[in-house]
Amino acid sequence: MATIKDVANDAGVAVGTVSKVLNGHHVSAENKRKVEESVARLGYQMNYYARGLKTRYTYTVAVIVPDILTPFFACLVYYIEQELYRYGYRMFLCQSLHEAEKDSYYLQLARQNKVDGILGITFNTTQLSQAGDIPVVMIDRHLDNSVCVTSDNFHGGELAVQQLFARGSRKLLFIRSGSRLSSETLKRGDGFAAACREKQLSYEVMDSGDDACGFNGEGIGEYLQMHMTDGKLEFDGIYTSTDGLGLTVLEQMRRMNIRVPQDVQLIGHDGLRHLNRGAYLLSSIAQPVEDMARAGVETVIHLIRREPVQEMTVLPVTFVEGGTTRTME
Amino acid sequence: MATIKDVANDAGVAVGTVSKVLNGHHVSAENKRKVEESVARLGYQMNYYARGLKTRYTYTVAVIVPDILTPFFACLVYYIEQELYRYGYRMFLCQSLHEAEKDSYYLQLARQNKVDGILGITFNTTQLSQAGDIPVVMIDRHLDNSVCVTSDNFHGGELAVQQLFARGSRKLLFIRSGSRLSSETLKRGDGFAAACREKQLSYEVMDSGDDACGFNGEGIGEYLQMHMTDGKLEFDGIYTSTDGLGLTVLEQMRRMNIRVPQDVQLIGHDGLRHLNRGAYLLSSIAQPVEDMARAGVETVIHLIRREPVQEMTVLPVTFVEGGTTRTME
Numbered sequence: 001m002a003t004i005k006d007v008a009n010d011a012g013v014a015v016g017t018v019s020k021v022l023n024g025h026h027v028s029a030e031n032k033r034k035v036e037e038s039v040a041r042l043g044y045q046m047n048y049y050a051r052g053l054k055t056r057y058t059y060t061v062a063v064i065v066p067d068i069l070t071p072f073f074a075c076l077v078y079y080i081e082q083e084l085y086r087y088g089y090r091m092f093l094c095q096s097l098h099e100a101e102k103d104s105y106y107l108q109l110a111r112q113n114k115v116d117g118i119l120g121i122t123f124n125t126t127q128l129s130q131a132g133d134i135p136v137v138m139i140d141r142h143l144d145n146s147v148c149v150t151s152d153n154f155h156g157g158e159l160a161v162q163q164l165f166a167r168g169s170r171k172l173l174f175i176r177s178g179s180r181l182s183s184e185t186l187k188r189g190d191g192f193a194a195a196c197r198e199k200q201l202s203y204e205v206m207d208s209g210d211d212a213c214g215f216n217g218e219g220i221g222e223y224l225q226m227h228m229t230d231g232k233l234e235f236d237g238i239y240t241s242t243d244g245l246g247l248t249v250l251e252q253m254r255r256m257n258i259r260v261p262q263d264v265q266l267i268g269h270d271g272l273r274h275l276n277r278g279a280y281l282l283s284s285i286a287q288p289v290e291d292m293a294r295a296g297v298e299t300v301i302h303l304i305r306r307e308p309v310q311e312m313t314v315l316p317v318t319f320v321e322g323g324t325t326r327t328m329e
Numbered sequence: 330m331a332t333i334k335d336v337a338n339d340a341g342v343a344v345g346t347v348s349k350v351l352n353g354h355h356v357s358a359e360n361k362r363k364v365e366e367s368v369a370r371l372g373y374q375m376n377y378y379a380r381g382l383k384t385r386y387t388y389t390v391a392v393i394v395p396d397i398l399t400p401f402f403a404c405l406v407y408y409i410e411q412e413l414y415r416y417g418y419r420m421f422l423c424q425s426l427h428e429a430e431k432d433s434y435y436l437q438l439a440r441q442n443k444v445d446g447i448l449g450i451t452f453n454t455t456q457l458s459q460a461g462d463i464p465v466v467m468i469d470r471h472l473d474n475s476v477c478v479t480s481d482n483f484h485g486g487e488l489a490v491q492q493l494f495a496r497g498s499r500k501l502l503f504i505r506s507g508s509r510l511s512s513e514t515l516k517r518g519d520g521f522a523a524a525c526r527e528k529q530l531s532y533e534v535m536d537s538g539d540d541a542c543g544f545n546g547e548g549i550g551e552y553l554q555m556h557m558t559d560g561k562l563e564f565d566g567i568y569t570s571t572d573g574l575g576l577t578v579l580e581q582m583r584r585m586n587i588r589v590p591q592d593v594q595l596i597g598h599d600g601l602r603h604l605n606r607g608a609y610l611l612s613s614i615a616q617p618v619e620d621m622a623r624a625g626v627e628t629v630i631h632l633i634r635r636e637p638v639q640e641m642t643v644l645p646v647t648f649v650e651g652g653t654t655r656t657m658e
Contacts (some may be wrong), residue, residue, distance in 0.1 A: 045441050062420075067407060069605040074403045078396060079422050085431070090438075093422035094387075095410050110421075112374050167467070244604055272604075275573055276398040 002042035011038040024088070029042050041073075044085055049111075057116055062092040062106045064120040071320055072243075072270050072289070073121065076139065079293030080119065087301050089116075110134040117300040137302030139296045141182060145305065149296045149313045153184050156285040156317045157191025160239040160267045163283075163319050165199055167326045169237025169265050172196055172203040175249060176219065177243035185241035188269060192239055204235070208245065221252040228256075243268035250324065266324040280322030288315045331371035336370060340367035341371030353417065355439070357434045386445055390629055391435045393420040393449040399619070401572075401599050402450065403467065409448065416446075416630050425430035439463040445630040464632030468625045469616075476632065478642045482513050485614040485646045486520025489568040489596045492648050494528055494614075497654045498566025498594050501525055501532040504549065504578060505570035517598055517614075521568055535572065550581040562587055565594065572597035575611050580651065595653040609651030617644045 004022075008015045008236045009032040020027050021035040038044070065073040065081055076180040077093065077214045092115060094100045104260050110114050117135035138148045155173075164172060174192045176185045189205060206223055208216045234252075240246040246268025253260055260266055261283075271286025273279060279284075295313050333351075337344045339365040344611025349356045350364040367373070374420045392409055394402040406422065414419050419576045421444060427512045438444050448462035467477045486503075489496050493501060505514045518534060525532040535552055538543045558561040562582075569575040575597025582589055589595055592611075602608060609615075 029476070031434065045437075068397065068403050068410070069407045071400075071403075071604060072430070074397050074400075077422070078398045078424065081422060082426070084425075090421050091423075093406070093417050094414075094420075109375075159636060247604070275400060275576070275601075 002043070002044040006042055007035065007038045007044050010042060011035045024223055027234055044046050046234070056206060057209045057304075058114060059088060060092055060115045061297075061304075062094055062109065062115045064096050064106055064118060065101060066121065067095045070244075071272050071276055072287075073159035075276060075289045076121070076293055078276075079290045080297055082283035083294050083297040084219075086144050087297065089297075089301070094308060103153045107134065110136075118305045119296050119300050124246070126297075135300055137300040137303065139292055140235045147309055147311055149292055149297060149299060149315070151287040151292060151315045153317075154270055155192035156290055157188040157193070157239070158285075159197040159317060159319055160188075160281075160285055161192055161199065161201070163267060163325065164237035164239065165201065165272055166328055167218050167261075167265055171235045172201055172237045172239065173206060173235040174203065174241075175206045175208055177208050177216070188239075188241050217248050217252055220249055221255065224249075224256060224258075226253055229291060233264055239265045240266070240268050243270040243272040243281055243284055246284070246324075250282060260324050261326045265326060267319075268324075271318075271320055278318050282322040283325040284318050284320050284322055286320045289316055290317050330372040333373070335371055336364065336367045336373050339371060340364045356459075358647040365492050377410055386633075387443060388417060389419045389631075390526055390626075391438065391444045391447045392421055393425050393432060393447065395450065396424045396426055397422070400601050400605055401616075404618045405450070405603060405622055407605075408619045409626055412623050412626040416626065417628075418630070423492055432645050436463065439465075446633045448625050448629050464629055466625055466629040466632065468621055469576050470638035476628060476640055478488045478621055478628060478639055479513075480514035480616040480621060480644045480646070482645050482646075483523075485598055485616075485651045486517040486522070486568070487524040488520075488646060488648055489517075489598070489614055490521055490524035490528065491595060492654065493566035493568065493594055495529065495657055496590075496594055499530060501566045501568065502535060502564040502570050503532065503570070504537055504574060506545070507535050517568075517570050529568050545580055546577050549578055550584065553578075553581055553585060553587075557585075562593055565592065566596075567593060568596045568598070570598055572601040572610055572613055574625055575613070575653075580612060589653050590655045596648075596654075596656060597651075598649075600649055609649070611651040612654040615647050615649045619646050623649055640646045 004015055004018050008018045011018065011030050013034060015029050015328070017027055018035050021032055027035075061084055065077060068074055068077060081091050092106070094102055094106055103120070106115065106118055110118055111134060117137070119137050119139065121139045121141065136146065138146050140150050140180070141148065161172065172192075174189055176189055194202065208220055224233060238249060240249055248268055250260060250266060251265075253264060258264055263307045268281060268282050268284040272282045274281060292315055295315065299309050299313065305327060333347050334598065337347045342360050342363060347364050350361055374635055390413055393405060393414050397403055397406060410420050421435070423431055423435055432449070434442065435447060439447055440463060446466070448466050448468065450468045450470065457604060465475065467475050469479050470477065470554060490501065503518050505518055520531065522534070531656060537549055553562060566579060569578055575595060579595060582593060587593055597611050597613040600613045600618070601610045602609060620642055621643055624644065628638050628642065
């Protein structure tokens with residue numbers, strides 16, 4: 001098997017130059033080309049473990065999501081993996097599955113230099129406080145002292161009200177699920193309430209319980225049933241904290257023969273598409289998933305390289321039409 | 330920082346015993362407990378790289394899927410990650426995104442001992458032939474000389490015909506997408522044709538083109554339009570090679586005011602659920618995703634440990650009702 005000396009001889013450069021190229025440090029374009037050609041020609045392969053011992057870099061990042069079944073997380077991971085690959089990093093994918101144990105496990109790995117950094121969507125504050133100086137970036141969660149990439153949840157709530165209002169709704173309802181995402185869904189609700197007050201619109205807030213997936217269809221059905229007057233729903237515009245919840249609400253309204261969007265307009269939050277690729281499943285406040293993935297990866301790479309980062313990155317949301325809102329009046 | 334000797338002293342056992350416990354070899358339950366308690370008490374952490382140099386195991390498996398956006402692959406990865414974790418393995422997730430380059434990259438990593446094995450759903454034969462003695466297990470692809478875990482695609486096609494027939498359909502149509510999955514969708518079609526011939530049913534086969542996702546709605550719409558006689562579709566039962574394709578067909582039939590399942594029954598293939606958790610999106614031949622993940626992980630772990638494995642594991646499919654078929658006659 002070829003050694004680093006063989007490569008240096010073949011390329012006609014010093015061993016140190018070969019080492020620089022292999023470790024991604026700067027050399028002249030000419031030398032870089034020579035070394036890369038020799039590496040390819042001789043089939044030279046770096047000794048990974050020896051390299052690990054020396055630089056303590058593994059070129060791996062652990063990405064922790066609650067689970068990969070949830071379409072929003074699958075979308076995020078779809079973009080994160082591609083972005084990490086672009087930087088030459090491999091991705092450990094870990095599903096915390098609402099268990100703190102796995103978060104701890106990956107923090108442990110980072111402490112043992114088995115991963116260079118963590119990009120997480122699930123830590124609880126207790127776990128994160130144990131992270132020490134390990135590069136950890138949170139996506140869509142703002143915790144004390146953590147570096148965070150998120151989308152503008154407060155404005156998402158405002159935007160939903162503005163869109164419902166501009167399309168003719170006057171009596172609004174916000175439905176949220178009291179999931180682990182509470183800090184975020186609360187912000188969406190805060191934005192919703194602030195915009196309603198600003199427009200002097202009457203509004204109500206319904207908490208559909210702590211079902212993380214928002215599939216508590218019966219509870220929502222009962223609530224809507226209770227707010228029917230003379231066969232008409234008291235609300236003419238509904239905003240839900242997630243698209244999953246929105247689809248559940250849509251299903252309940254169909255069963256009750258409430259016409260959407262003619263009688264009631266509905267806006268969800270996330271921007272989910274049919275099988276993750278097709279049309280939007282409902283009108284929604286879309287999170288900029290690709291930008292969030294890109295910013296998250298960029299931030300964790302900067303932290304790993306001990307470069308300065310922005311502590312909080314907030315990316316803009318947009319309204320997308322998905323058939324559950326009317327055309328603008 | 331605590332050393333392995335400190336742990337041995339604290340636990341009152343030999344250094345070799347500590348080493349055995351740390352490497353997952355068998356020792357008495359009593360000694361195992363003692364060592365684990367001392368490891369926890371002293372906060373001992375193994376030197377990963379030194380360990381890597383010695384055993385050449387990284388306790389990582391690379392899982393390669395075409396992409397994680399496709400719900401079926403997300404479901405597979407959902408179960409694979411949990412199963413690998415149960416075995417003490419971490420998962421590199423790689424999306425090949427229909428590019429051979431990334432497959433090569435992970436084969437390269439395996440050759441450099443950076444991953445212990447590969448669980449893949451995407452290799453082309455050329456790539457795989459380069460794998461040498463690297464533990465590689467294919468899920469849902471049967472290539473020459475590869476170890477493979479799959480579900481019974483031929484019987485899936487037969488089962489679709491049996492179910493359509495038992496529920497009253499007599500003139501059948503199979504629609505497939507000519508995607509990279511062609512070897513599999515062809516088998517589904519073979520089973521379909523064999524069952525039709527056995528029952529002496531007339532049938533047709535339509536190829537919707539090489540759109541991997543099966544979203545070629547217009548082409549399918551035109552085809553169905555061409556097969557309308559006196560406002561009625563010539564077929565009363567349709568089987569599609571994937572659920573994605575089935576949903577596209579369903580959408581086209583709705584536009585044409587063809588009633589499903591009253592006029593035409595429809596069966597897809599995969600068993601996709603609403604947001605990956607809820608009701609089935611349509612009646613379907615469901616793949617045993619969880620069992621396939623479990624068998625795939627078990628097989629690659631056996632290969633890594635140089636234990637004997639079954640070269641081909643074929644798991645049974647089942648019919649699931651999702652509202653696009655009538656009740657049994």
